[in-house]
Amino acid sequence: MRLSRYFLPVLKENPAEAQIVSHRYMLRAGMIKQASAGIYSWLPLGFKVLRKLENIVHEEQVRAGHIPMLMPTLQSADLWRESGRYDDYGEEMLRITDRHKRDMLYGPTNEELITDIFRSHVGSYKDLPLTLYHIQWKFRDEIRPRFGVMRGREFLMKDGYNFDLTKEDALHAYNRHLVSYLRTYERMGLQAIPMRADGGPIGGDYTHEFLVLAETGESEVFYDSEITDLKFGDRQIDYNNVEQCQAVLKEFTSRYARTDETHDEALFNQIPEDRRRVARGIEVGQIFYFGTKYSEPMGATVVNDKGERVPVHMGSHGIGVSRLIGAIIEASHDDKGIIWPEGVTPFHCGIVNLKQGDEEADAACEAIYDSLTALGLEPLYDDRNERAGGKFASMDLIGLPWRITVGPRGLKNGVVELTSRRTGESEELPPEQAIAKIAAIYGLAQG
Ligand code: ATP
């Protein structure tokens, strides 16, 4: 993409309404624009990151054996009356009446709709296990939308639902989700710690929230510092293997890590004092086993191998896709702007031309642009007729992890400059070597 032809409405001033750094930088980098309280338009740069996160989520869900689909945003109130949640949900639910005076709602989540789909089409234990998911906009009429996309009213969520014959099978689905979430967040360059959370009215041990540690997080968290040493890494997991998934769950949840709702001071105090941490975190996902809470009242049953009709065991599992962008920025920035992890960066590399209009510099930039593009990478080429300082400031703000700077002086010696956004370190290299280095960073072999 050439910046002269892109739409990147960068702001010089700090927007007064933004209280936290991710909100500030998303507005300043031209990623989002507020449409109304807690509702945002996704401008091209923000939309690009959102799509990247969605892709990672899709890939990891499919890898775990889960099946993508799409349910609508608007739902009929009748289904929610069956589960009893139409009255229970309260003011967070946006209720709408259509022209025929039918009660509708903008879905805050999808347990009822998916259970209805299940009961209409699945009748035998032979069709299980089954996990369906979608990535769809949700609406919750939050009393205090704030922090930009972090607590919006309209937000993008991946929500998945497992259907299993027995509690045991459903707990495997739970473990499988935990494993796939660990992989998902790590691919986004994030450490998200599974913490024991509140089961709410359902109770039980079977819910974990995934938290990214950040001072601006809305949740208070308590944990054993050893847990931050755990990495999922590139280990190979067979998602059908019950023991393997269970072992990962055990490894990642056996140390103390809880949100304030489930915090137990006495247990916490058993951790050696130097490892006790009290901090804040951003909830970027939650997994849940809730048994037959929806299948029973809604009649989602299957016939088991003894010919008996039994309600299915279910769980639901959510990832806050749009909130994750805020969380990534909170975890990865400096005073100049965002620093995107390579896995989610909107463009792989920036190209800054120090002297637009200089024949040699222009030609060198074009050649680098073409080579990177031919490798399947997306460079952002700042080809505007602007001061170098302004170009650097924009690049730093939008946070591309790598920048190639091209100017007449370097070209005389046959070199360009390759700069890491994260460390600020630069090296001078011939253009081909800079390209090869970028290709290697993104795991591409040059042909
Ligand atoms: P919170 O406690 O932050 O209100 P929640 O526990 O009600 O969230 P879930 O029902 O667990 O939310 O939804 C799954 C995920 O969706 C959450 O982990 C979070 O990342 C994201 N999410 C929930 N509410 C919002 C919101 N208002 N804005 C953006 N993302 C949200």
Ligand code: MG
């Ligand atoms: Mg939650």
